[in-house]
Structure formats: structure tokens, C-alpha cells
Amino acid sequence: MNAVPAPVDLAAVLARGDIWRGDALASLPEASIPSGHAALDAELPGGGWPRGNLTEILVDHSGLGEMALLLPALAQLSAAGGWLALVAPPWLPHAPAWAAAGVALERLVVVRAGRQAAWSVEQLLASGGFAGVLAWPEAGLDARALRRLQVAAEGRSVFACLWRSTATAGSPSPAPLRVLLNPASAAGALSVQILKRRGRPAARPLFLSIPRPGRMTGVVAGAALSPVATRSAALAAVA
Amino acid sequence: MAGQAGVGVGQKLSTALGLQPGLAVFERAAARETQALENLACWAGRFTPTVSLAPPAGLLLEIGGCRRLFGGVAAIVEEVLAGCAAQDYSVAWAVAPTPLGAYWLAQAARGEIYEPLAVMQAALADLPCDVPGWPAEVQDRLVSFGLTRLGDLRALPAAGLRRRIGNGPLDDILRAWGEIPDPQKPFFFPEIFAQDIELPARVEHAEALAFAGQRLFAALAGWLHGRQLLARVCTLQLTHDDGSRSALTLRLAEPAADEGRFLRLLREHLARLKLAAPVEALCLQADEVIAKPGASAHLFQQAVAGEGALACLERLRARLGEGAVCTLGRRADHRPEQATLACEVGVGADSSVNSGMKADLDLASFSPSTATGAATRPLWLLPEPQALAERADGPHWHGPLTLLTRAERLESGWWDAGEAGTPGDLRRDYFVARNPHGQWTWIFRDAQGWFLHGLFA
Numbered sequence: 033m034n035a036v037p038a039p040v041d042l043a044a045v046l047a048r049g050d051i052w053r054g055d056a057l058a059s060l061p062e063a064s065i066p067s068g069h070a071a072l073d074a075e076l077p078g079g080g081w082p083r084g085n086l087t088e089i090l091v092d093h094s095g096l097g098e099m100a101l102l103l104p105a106l107a108q109l110s111a112a113g114g115w116l117a118l119v120a121p122p123w124l125p126h127a128p129a130w131a132a133a134g135v136a137l138e139r140l141v142v143v144r145a146g147r148q149a150a151w152s153v154e155q156l157l158a159s160g161g162f163a164g165v166l167a168w169p170e171a172g173l174d175a176r177a178l179r180r181l182q183v184a185a186e187g188r189s190v191f192a193c194l195w196r197s198t199a200t201a202g203s204p205s206p207a208p209l210r211v212l213l214n215p216a217s218a219a220g221a222l223s224v225q226i227l228k229r230r231g232r233p234a235a236r237p238l239f240l241s242i243p244r245p246g247r248m249t250g251v252v253a254g255a256a257l258s259p260v261a262t263r264s265a266a267l268a269a270v271a
Numbered sequence: 272m273a274g275q276a277g278v279g280v281g282q283k284l285s286t287a288l289g290l291q292p293g294l295a296v297f298e299r300a301a302a303r304e305t306q307a308l309e310n311l312a313c314w315a316g317r318f319t320p321t322v323s324l325a326p327p328a329g330l331l332l333e334i335g336g337c338r339r340l341f342g343g344v345a346a347i348v349e350e351v352l353a354g355c356a357a358q359d360y361s362v363a364w365a366v367a368p369t370p371l372g373a374y375w376l377a378q379a380a381r382g383e384i385y386e387p388l389a390v391m392q393a394a395l396a397d398l399p400c401d402v403p404g405w406p407a408e409v410q411d412r413l414v415s416f417g418l419t420r421l422g423d424l425r426a427l428p429a430a431g432l433r434r435r436i437g438n439g440p441l442d443d444i445l446r447a448w449g450e451i452p453d454p455q456k457p458f459f460f461p462e463i464f465a466q467d468i469e470l471p472a473r474v475e476h477a478e479a480l481a482f483a484g485q486r487l488f489a490a491l492a493g494w495l496h497g498r499q500l501l502a503r504v505c506t507l508q509l510t511h512d513d514g515s516r517s518a519l520t521l522r523l524a525e526p527a528a529d530e531g532r533f534l535r536l537l538r539e540h541l542a543r544l545k546l547a548a549p550v551e552a553l554c555l556q557a558d559e560v561i562a563k564p565g566a567s568a569h570l571f572q573q574a575v576a577g578e579g580a581l582a583c584l585e586r587l588r589a590r591l592g593e594g595a596v597c598t599l600g601r602r603a604d605h606r607p608e609q610a611t612l613a614c615e616v617g618v619g620a621d622s623s624v625n626s627g628m629k630a631d632l633d634l635a636s637f638s639p640s641t642a643t644g645a646a647t648r649p650l651w652l653l654p655e656p657q658a659l660a661e662r663a664d665g666p667h668w669h670g671p672l673t674l675l676t677r678a679e680r681l682e683s684g685w686w687d688a689g690e691a692g693t694p695g696d697l698r699r700d701y702f703v704a705r706n707p708h709g710q711w712t713w714i715f716r717d718a719q720g721w722f723l724h725g726l727f728a
Binding site: 068094100121126129131137139143146148159162216219244245 | 612669
């Protein structure tokens with residue numbers, strides 16, 4: 033009964049996101065969102081994808097697993113009731129796959145922005161109502177436009193992600209986090225190189241294992257066992 | 272400007288035009304003045320539900336009950352004045368404990384708050400006797416008595432005075448002093464909101480309409496507030512100078528009653544609008560309104576910076592076009608092209624949830640292979656299947672494609688064969704395949720050959 037409570041460091045308590053001083057801003061935006069990959073979280077400042085800052089993901093080929101890299105974070109944001117926006121996506125989103133990944137479809141907004149992608153992203157970021165904004169801006173996006181986007185995102189609890197070509201790796205950008213994606217030699221792995229982050233530079237690329245389709249052999253076997261699938265495989269062989 | 276040139280009330284038109292040759296002269300239209308007063312009364316609904324008209328140009332707002340809400344009488348006055356200035360009305364005002372007292376003091380352009388009763392009574396006693404609304408012979412008689420101030424009038428024995436000038440003026444004084452009750456006839460906010468204004472000059476640029484529209488939207492916001500409603504769709508009718516009409520429909524992603532939000536949306540629409548002919552008049556109608564749901568506010572204000580998701584999306588939709596902003600939904604169809612549904616944002620959010628749930632149920636009961644197959648659907652689909660080159664070692668897309676799964680047959684679709692925009696009857700074997708760049712694709716083979724259909728991003 034007479035146990036003395038362990039002394040609590042006040043600074044540590046105040047550093048928590050859900051405790052704030054009465055005179056400070058009430059809603060502290062959570063600093064980051066866990067990426068779902070422990071190895072990546074260890075390398076990212078704040079232990080996850082940053083909120084309220086631009087993240088640039090540089091990738092040339094689609095289909096490497098670049099979306100699958102973000103899906104754990106997006107599903108988490110969506111499950112918490114947040115709105116997600118895809119601005120000027122290069123392909124059509126296929127609803128069953130997004131739903132299967134855990135994204136709430138009624139809060140997934142697709143914006144066909146045409147030539148006004150940068151303006152649309154800025155409005156979405158500044159509105160403060162979105163938990164995640166993924167944008168595929170046009171190739172000629174200059175540093176000034178990027179700076180505007182960074183300013184729009186600052187102070188919001190939004191995970192803002194721009195997809196850009198690897199050709200822009202050499203040009204300066206105001207985004208505090210820049211990540212370069214490449215296919216790894218092993219199937220189902222992705223090489224993630226952090227080009228820029230707040231903190232010391234990252235030395236070598238990370239190799240992350242990304243869930244890939246077709247590796248769950250159970251599904252394939254199930255389909256193959258059904259008479260229709262067997263027949264279709266036979267037909268395909270004939271054709 | 273006209274005043275500086277010497278133009279004033281009571282002059283002949285020729286005199287005024289002589290002093291200021293460029294003077295724009297308008298005939299006084301009593302009907303339009305009444306209309307403007309009612310618009311203003313609607314707008315005042317944002318401050319208090321108890322508004323009374325005092326024609327020809329007076330508006331009485333009962334603010335005793337709302338001073339806590341706004342943070343004091345001075346704050347209310349400041350907001351009312353700012354609102355009137357934004358709508359380009361010049362105002363003479365006063366705040367007093369009795370309606371008639373406030374009206375008289377406002378007409379004397381006092382512009383002060385007379386808070387306790389005694390302060391107001393002292394101010395009223397100092398007003399001159401030429402109260403508008405009293406008959407001319409009464410005023411003449413008062414002058415002949417040598418009475419110049421209302422205070423002098425009150426000091427005389429009432430019974431004798433009543434015999435001489437009648438009951439009306441003395442009852443007025445008792446009402447103004449707060450000695451007999453003075454119930455006001457409240458302004459009824461109309462059942463249907465439809466208000467029009469004629470523009471003072473023809474407007475040729477769409478952007479310039481935003482300013483004129485401001486009064487209408489201010490009135491709409493006040494009306495919605497007064498009746499505790501939210502608007503979902505409203506229409507701005509433009510009457511052109513050639514007599515034709517065009518309509519601008521503002522569709523909100525979520526029902527709202529916020530003037531600023533209406534105006535932001537209006538500006539986006541106007542920026543895209545090309546006027547066929549100059550505009551002479553505007554008419555605003557609230558087409559779809561719903562009752563405002565009661566909501567409890569947070570005890571600790573969790574201030575969300577920014578306007579919020581739905582307000583932002585409705586502006587994007589206004590600028591980019593109706594179909595450019597949508598959310599996704601699922602349809603119970605096994606064909607990949609048909610499985611995705613574009614839903615309108617916000618409108619019937621509940622129904623989209625329901626239909627989504629229904630689609631899930633349908634999918635689950637439809638066929639077990641489709642349900643388990645959801646794991647091997649790609650996130651991205653190509654708008655049109657892309658034909659692939661075929662070599663000896665199989666299909667090629669940026670290099671040879673390695674098939675990683677066995678075929679998944681998707682077949683049939685006879686029910687919409689031949690309809691535009693549907694794939695119709697199909698017979699395809701889908702595979703997951705990978706190329707040397709490490710790109711994971713979803714390809715199919717049918718009677719025409721190999722096609723790329725999706726990407727496992």
C-alpha cells in the first residue's frame with residue numbers, strides 16, 4: 033500500500049502527443065504514421081512516414097510494389113476514419129483490390145485533375161480534412177510549386193506523398209523526405225534508398241520484403257481445383 | 272462624390288445635373304426597397320431569431336437573449352455593422368432597452384449603446400419633437416406650445432396634453448420610455464427562399480457577379496440560420512439583358528449554412544463561367560434544404576485548421592468539372608472493368624456504405640472463387656487492355672513476361688453485351704506475370720491474344 037510511485041520525468045510526459053500544456057496548441061498533430069515495415073521505420077525520422085511534410089517517392093516503373101509499400105500506412109489512416117485522396121493517378125484504381133487492402137472506399141477520393149494537379153494537391157493539403165494525399169504531379173513541377181505544397185502541408189496531420197520520376201533525384205526539392213525505389217534482384221523484394229531525410233544521411237539501401245500476388249499458393253491451388261479453372265487451363269493450353 | 276459637388280436632398284433634378292453632369296439618376300422604387308428590407312431581415316436571422324420590420328427603412332433586432340452567445344452587445348453591433356458594410360448598406364443604429372426608443376435614437380443617427388433604462392430615457396428626453404410618423408398638425412401644435420424636446424413633452428401633465436394632441440403621440444412616448452409594453456410583430460422567415468436583386472448596372476464579366484451575389488448569399492445564410500436549416504443545392508438564376516435566363520447550380524458536398532463556403536464555391540463556378548450576354552438581375556433559390564441536425568460541440572474546442580474535406584472537394588469539383596472528383600464503390604460483377612463504381616462524394620454517404628455492404632454480400636454469395644480471388648486483384652487497371660507482343664517464349668512487355676500463377680478464368684457477361692462502355696461477353700484467362708524490370712502485371716489471354724490489364728503496384 034505504501035509503494036512510492038516511480039518518479040515521472042515531466043519532459044517525457046509532455047513529449048507525448050496526447051498530453052499538452054494548457055497554453056499550447058490543443059491538437060498536436062501526430063508526427064508520423066508507422067509504415068508497417070520495422071526496418072524502414074527504424075530509418076525514418078520519427079519512426080514512420082511523416083505527417084505534415086511532403087514525402088517524395090521517386091520511382092520509374094510502376095508495378096514494383098511501390099503502392100504495397102504504402103498500403104499498411106494507408107489502411108491504418110483509413111481505418112481511423114481519415115479521408116484519402118489520389119490526385120491524377122496514372123491508371124484506374126481497381127476498387128476490389130483497394131477494399132481488400134483495407135482502404136475504406138467511401139473515403140477514398142479520386143481526383144482527375146488534368147493540368148491542375150498541383151493546385152488540387154495544394155487545396156487538398158490546405159483543407160486539413162485529409163489524412164493522406166497521394167499525387168502524381170506532371171513532370172514539369174518546379175521547386176516553387178513544391179515549396180507551395182510543402183507550406184500547405186505544414187502543420188496539418190496529413191501524409192502527403194508525391195510520386196516523381198527518378199530523373200528528378202538530382203534536382204533540389206523542399207520535401208524533407210525523399211525515397212528512391214528500385215526493384216531488388218530477389219523476387220518480392222524492393223530496394224528502398226532514402227536520398228534525403230532529417231538527420232544523418234542513410235548509407236545503403238534497405239531491402240524490404242513486399243507482399244506480392246501469386247505467392248499465396250493456396251489461392252491458386254483452390255482455383256485450380258475447381259472444374260472450371262481446370263477446364264480453362266486446359267483451354268488456354270489448347271489456345 | 273455627389274455630395275461634395277453640392278448635390279443634396281430637395282433639389283430639382285436639373286439643379287443636381289447642373290452641379291454634377293455625370294450623375295446617375297434612379298427612380299425610387301418602393302417595391303424594391305421593401306424587397307431589400309426583407310433580404311436584410313433574412314440576413315439578420317443569423318444574429319437573432321426575433322427580427323421585426325419597421326418600414327420604410329428600419330429593422331429591429333431583439334438581441335437581449337443573444338448577448339452571451341456573441342460575447343456582449345458591442346460584439347453584436349460590430350458584426351452587424353461589418354455585415355451591412357460588406358453588403359454596401361449605410362447604417363444608422365442605436366441599441367436601447369425598448370424597441371421604439373432604439374428606433375427613435377437610430378433615426379437620430381446616435382450610434383451608441385444606451386444600456387440601462389435611465390440612460391436611454393435621458394437620451395430620449397433630449398431628442399427633438401419632430402418624430403417621424405406623428406401627424407403634421409400635432410407637430411405644428413407642439414411648436415405652437417413652444418415644446419422642442421421630448422423631455423419637455425413628458426414634463427407636462429399628461430391628461431391635458433392628451434386632450435389637445437390626441438392619445439397616439441403620448442402612448443408612443445410611454446412605449447419608448449418603457450412604461451407600457453410594446454409587443455413587436457415578428458418577421459416571418461419565408462417558407463421557401465427565393466430572392467432576387469436587380470443589378471444597378473449591367474454586368475459583363477462573370478467574376479463581377481460574385482460581389483452582387485454576396486448580398487443574396489448573406490440573406491440565404493441568415494434565412495437558413497433563422498429556420499435552422501442546411502442547404503444542399505441552390506440555384507442562382509441569371510437574367511440577361513436580352514431577356515434570356517441561365518441558371519448556375521451550386522451543389523454542396525455536404526449540407527451547409529455557411530456564407531463563406533457558398534461564396535468560395537460561387538467564385539469557382541464564376542471563374543469558369545462564360546456569360547452569353549450581360550446580366551441584369553440575379554435570383555437565388557434554395558432548391559434542397561434539410562433540417563439542421565442537432566449536434567453537440569466539443570467541450571474543449573479541438574480547432575481543426577482549414578475548411579475540411581468535403582468543402583474542399585466541392586470546390587475542386589466546381590473547378591475541375593462534375594465528374595473529376597469521385598469516391599469509389601464496388602459492384603457485384605466479376606469482370607474487372609465493371610467491378611469499380613465511381614460514386615459522387617458525400618451525397619448519400621450512407622447509401623454508398625449500404626450499397627458497398629450489399630456488394631460485399633453479393634460478391635460473397637456469388638461465387639467462392641471470386642471472393643478468394645480478391646487477393647490477386649491488382650490495385651491499378653489500365654483504361655483499356657493493352658495488346659502485348661507475343662514471341663516464341665510467350666508474351667512480352669518491356670521484356671519477356673514470366674507467368675507466376677496458373678490461369679484464372681473470368682467468363683461471361685452476356686447481359687450487357689453490345690452496350691456502350693461495357694466489356695460485354697468475355698472469356699479470358701488471367702495470369703500474374705513479372706518482367707525483367709521487376710514489374711508485376713496482371714495479363715490475360717483470350718481469342719485475340721495476350722493483353723496487359725493491370726499492375727500490382
